[in-house]
Amino acid sequence: MRSVSIIGVGCTKFGERWESSLRDLVAEAGVIAIDDACIVGEQIDALFVGNMSAGRFVGQEHIGALIADCAGLSRRHIASTRVEAACASGGLALRQAVLAVASGYHDIVIAAGVEKMTDVSAGTAADALAAAADREWECFVGATFPALYAMMARLHMRRYGTTHDQMAMVAVKNHHHACMNPIAQYHAELSIEDVNRSPMVADPLHVFDCSPISDGAAVVVIVPTEMARSFVDTPVRIVGSSQGSDTLALHDRRDLTTLDSTVIAARSAFRQADIEPWQVDVAEVHDCFTIAEILAIEDIGFVEKGQGGRVVEEGITALSGELPVNTSGGLKACGHPVGATGIKQVYEIVLQLRGEAGQRQVDEVEIGLTHNVGGSGGTAIVHILTR
């Protein structure tokens, strides 16, 4: 297998982008990434796009062809493939792109992610998102996504003494990070009290424990590492790319406070990269709900099971801490256009590795990690990146 590197990244501003369509968003992020990679469109060999539910959100399927068309590549008839793994669709698109380049089949490949969610009502969006859970045996009896994570949170609190204030601290931290990120959906600081006072969604999770509904797109350009420096001076190597799956329904899992898909994907990615979790300098993890970030840092192996809440409280995952997590603002505050999220995470880590993250730059970043989850943990994707 060939080593693979990222030579260009691009991301739109996340948020309620009422002025932009799905097509506009993809083109906007794509142009930035292609410019950044110092390539021209004609050089692109193939395209992978992660998108969860354009069919439900904008009534459009066949996103592979659409994206190639939007990118102005329809006359070149290149292979363009849409992949779907709910909220992990973006991470999956990158992984498929990595496999295509690593195998030697393609050289210059685009991995994109996009979701346009605000063209439908919040209720319709919630129902579209609920399709990532088990429609027959979770949603049909009244489960919602916040409810599934709330049930994980409740058990985590009971078993490990995690408090709601510790969960709220994840939101406070990520909002603080987002204030320094120009593409973030929210530029507003939040206090623990703000989170606790916000309306309850699914006990113990409040509105401010939940990631928002967002529009956005992100794009990365990857090539074989041996070619990377012929395009740019600061390529970023992908040294680990791994994927794990688990039961679709939360209730069927081995342990309701562990995402085994994350455990497996992380373990395998660390093995590929030949590094240990403690060596990671900065991480973007899947904080679709505040409890999800606590579960993620445990399941990836940064901290012991049950210690996630305490670690957040101690400030270890803050920008000034030993292991800054979600410097972009995470899904919580940067926004969560589901298909785009996995690629945006990589965008953020690439900026950190290049030293281009502005005010939220972490010192001396050598190794970064991204962690993208589909649904309540049916899919997890982990990438490890180095300079």
Place this chain on the structure above:
Amino acid sequence: MTTNAPRFWRCIPQRYNLIGTHCRSCGEYIFPPRNLCPTCRRVAELEEYRFKGTGTVITHTTIYNATEDFERQTPYDLAIIQLDEGPRVTGQIVSCPEVKIGMRVRPVFRILGKEGDRGIIYYGTKFAPLADFSYESEKSLSKK
């Protein structure tokens, strides 16, 4: 509601009567029913099994903000229940002022949803505290 008539109809045994699967070759009880035992796969010996429906609350939440289909029911309690035979299910808890982890529950037959005012009514299983069962059944007996 995203289901339609055939989609709901074919699940009636499972939703009304908790009909699942028992694998004679490994002994595992499976709910909802499967035509492939996750442990034995092709060498499985599967048979229908009607679950007792009694079980224990593993974790729970109260939902204040639901999808459009369930908006009118909020707030309602949802739990993951470990059935006595082993498998876990997600279900609503009713007739219970305060749901607690470890609480024993029994199945109750309830309306789960409706396709508008003139469409199909979806029935299924919710769960109620087991303690209430004896209380309620004693009351109903004394009435007779």
